[in-house]
Amino acid sequence: MLLGIDLGTGSAKALLLATDGTAIGEASSSYPVHAPHPGWAESEPGDWWLAVGEAVRKAEGNHTDQVQAIALSGQMHGVVLASESGQPLRPAILWADTRSSATLSAYHSLDAAILERLGNPITAGMAGPTLLWLREHEATVYTEARWALQPKDWLRLRLTGEVATEPSDASGTLLYDVVADNWAGDAISALNLRGDWLPKIISSSAIAGYLTTDASEHLGLRVGLRVIAGAADTAAAALGNGLLPGLVQLTIGTGAQIITPRSQPIIDPQGRTHLYRTALPNQWYTLAAMQNAGLALEWVRGILGLSWEQVYTQAFFVPPGCEGLTFLPYLTGERTPHLDPYVRGAWVGLGLHHTQAHLMRAALEGVAFALRQGLEALEATGFKATELRLAGGGTAEMPWKQLLTDVLRIPLYATTVSAASARGAALVAGIGIGVYADANDTLKLAATPTLAATPQSVDSALEEAWMRYQSLYPRLKKT
Numbered sequence: 001m002l003l004g005i006d007l008g009t010g011s012a013k014a015l016l017l018a019t020d021g022t023a024i025g026e027a028s029s030s031y032p033v034h035a036p037h038p039g040w041a042e043s044e045p046g047d048w049w050l051a052v053g054e055a056v057r058k059a060e061g062n063h064t065d066q067v068q069a070i071a072l073s074g075q076m077h078g079v080v081l082a083s084e085s086g087q088p089l090r091p092a093i094l095w096a097d098t099r100s101s102a103t104l105s106a107y108h109s110l111d112a113a114i115l116e117r118l119g120n121p122i123t124a125g126m127a128g129p130t131l132l133w134l135r136e137h138e139a140t141v142y143t144e145a146r147w148a149l150q151p152k153d154w155l156r157l158r159l160t161g162e163v164a165t166e167p168s169d170a171s172g173t174l175l176y177d178v179v180a181d182n183w184a185g186d187a188i189s190a191l192n193l194r195g196d197w198l199p200k201i202i203s204s205s206a207i208a209g210y211l212t213t214d215a216s217e218h219l220g221l222r223v224g225l226r227v228i229a230g231a232a233d234t235a236a237a238a239l240g241n242g243l244l245p246g247l248v249q250l251t252i253g254t255g256a257q258i259i260t261p262r263s264q265p266i267i268d269p270q271g272r273t274h275l276y277r278t279a280l281p282n283q284w285y286t287l288a289a290m291q292n293a294g295l296a297l298e299w300v301r302g303i304l305g306l307s308w309e310q311v312y313t314q315a316f317f318v319p320p321g322c323e324g325l326t327f328l329p330y331l332t333g334e335r336t337p338h339l340d341p342y343v344r345g346a347w348v349g350l351g352l353h354h355t356q357a358h359l360m361r362a363a364l365e366g367v368a369f370a371l372r373q374g375l376e377a378l379e380a381t382g383f384k385a386t387e388l389r390l391a392g393g394g395t396a397e398m399p400w401k402q403l404l405t406d407v408l409r410i411p412l413y414a415t416t417v418s419a420a421s422a423r424g425a426a427l428v429a430g431i432g433i434g435v436y437a438d439a440n441d442t443l444k445l446a447a448t449p450t451l452a453a454t455p456q457s458v459d460s461a462l463e464e465a466w467m468r469y470q471s472l473y474p475r476l477k478k479t
């Protein structure tokens with residue numbers, strides 16, 4: 001059996017997978033995200049450690065002696081400054097943290113050739129800008145730290161005592177050359193950042209170390225168990241869902257991501273989408289990242305005092321287009337396609353005839369429109385999506401799926417994979433120890449997607465609402 005551990009933003013998930021692809025045990029344990037100042041997002045790595053122990057023990061049940069290997073997946077972009085032994089020197093700064101916005105000018109001053117090889121838009125919350133902020137504002141801890149690690153790489157250090165990273169997480173740091181597939185030494189030097197604290201890069205399926213005595217006691221597993229490097233959460237989920245080049249997947253959670261694997265590193269010339277490495281050799285993926293999906297819908301639902309049952313019984317009785325009301329979901333700024341951390345959300349076009357249900361329906365439409373902009377930005381990098389696979393827990397209800405397909409103008413196919421990132425990590429573990437010959441060998445284990453919704457005839461009111469939505473961002477952005 002294979003164990004996949006996914007270190008998410010708000011919880012750790014553990015999945016015990018039989019080598020035939022059957023999920024034997026699954027569990028999760030949550031932890032808080034702290035915001036000591038507006039725009040900050042931090043977690044205590046010690047909380048991660050406790051949650052991982054709890055989730056693994058629940059998932060493994062009485063199968064502890066049958067676990068053959070472990071691999072990790074985890075949230076991207078975060079920074080854990082740690083000592084030589086892995087002791088955190090301050091709370092981890094997470095992907096959602098925007099304090100580094102003021103440091104981005106240093107990146108924009110880099111030579112154009114260097115920026116192109118980074119392959120990604122310059123955004124706050126990624127490791128490089130965060131490290132620039134730490135250098136300026138926390139010089140002592142910046143100097144004292146031995147390692148600057150991604151979240152899952154810190155966890156692996158706790159499990160094995162060994163330090164490493166792998167391409168899928170390294171490529172999301174803004175310190176990685178996605179063309180040369182290595183740390184971007186010229187960028188690191190030009191930014192005057194330390195290079196000595198970045199770990200060596202090994203293959204996602206390489207054996208990164210062996211479970212220590214302390215870690216074995218914490219997880220309830222045997223000492224010396226092989227620990228495979230693993231992959232960033234999105235890359236792991238793509239593997240877990242059997243996503244191949246040419247296929248496109250939409251995941252809706254707190255934010256939303258639309259991704260497609262590529263056999264070549266296709267860099268967006270307009271800088272609207274991201275380019276990262278997958279968990280596989282010689283493969284990349286293009287990603288459109290929208291920050292406000294489930295986050296915005298949950299906020300609107302809470303403000304209006306509606307249950308989710310009421311959302312679906314009230315909002316979808318409002319006609320498409322919400323009789324002139326438009327919602328901009330930019331509660332925390334936006335990445336694709338605007339790359340604007342300062343823009344904020346709004347309802348526009350309010351009238352006396354609008355009700356609570358109109359406000360909720362407009363929020364659902366606004367998030368769907370944001371996804372359409374993301375899909376269009378992704379397609380502008382050189383492919384045409386003919387279908388969209390749905391993943392994550394944010395697309396369960398049929399009225400919501402129908403709205404999405406009507407806005408996106410593309411058929412939607414549902415996947416039934418639970419805990420896709422943890423499942424992908426378990427599959428990486430299997431590749432790493434030779435249970436599977438390669439990623440193609442795992443495709444037979446992926447569930448077959450089923451048709452979830454197809455677009456209805458074009459609704460003129462919905463298309464008018466889409467045109468309104470597109471026209472509003474320029475009026476909201478700061479000049």
